[in-house]
Amino acid sequence: MIIRKSLLYTLLLLSIQFVKGQEQFSVFFESNKSSVAKTENKKLQDWIVTHKEVKIVAINGYTDEVGSTRFNDTLSKKRVDFIVKQIKDKIKIREDFKTISFGENFTQSKNKAENRKATIYYIFPKDFARENEILGITKEVVRPKVEVVPELVPIEEETMNFPENATLETKIKLSQKGTLIRLNDINFYVNTFAIMPTSKRAIDELIFVLNTYPKLKIQIQGHICCVAKDARNLSTERAKQVKRILVSEGIAERRIQTKGFGVSKPKYAIPEKSEFEAARNRRVEIMILDK
Known part of the structure; x- marks a missing residue:
């Protein structure tokens, strides 16, 4: 498997299952297992034998909600990784092939x-010639378009005098560009950027607001506590992890810094x-970039 950093990685790979022109094949696992049972393995091996002419463009991994995030x-x-090992050297793989592990962070079946x-x-x-078109990639692209964060003067939430117990949606309505809003109850496991399950309600509320206000653009800001220096860049990784979840739920990546x-x-x-x-120092905030 070839995995490399490329300008193409950022273009529609997170929403790849929705792009017209692609086919998909799923392999199912037993609870808490990373290898498949005999019947499912036979289905996979049969698929490999009958699809040697295709080209793989992505593999996504999922789990149910049982267990920690x-x-x-x-x-x-x-x-x-199990699937990659099975198909390696048997089926052609796109040169800038990428895998995505969603864990439990996707819209799940009952x-x-x-x-x-x-x-x-x-x-x-038959679709090789229009491969980039199917993936939403144009030949003219030299580098991924990166939206520059506007130079805004931060407005601390405390100065906004929001109504007591105001919802996130209410705060967004009353905000202006540059306003900082704390995302309450988004918590991470100690010394990691893995989000705790108790954060789901707060993240769902943010997803709802972003879907309700399609012009809303935000910057997710991470802060940590209790140490003299963020040697592992944990605050940045935590902000990025929140963004990954939002993008996996269909929020356009261009709307989130x-x-x-x-x-x-x-x-x-x-x-x-x-x-x-x-706890007040260890927080995740959003800055309103545009409404």
């Missing part, structure tokens, strides 16, 4: 067995005097 993220990647899968996306030889501030903008002096102060 961190465990499921790892499990979905192992499922993708039937849990249908969520434990890896899906192969491929095209037939990310930035990590480490410990450079604490609400309380470091070292913090209490868990309350640490």
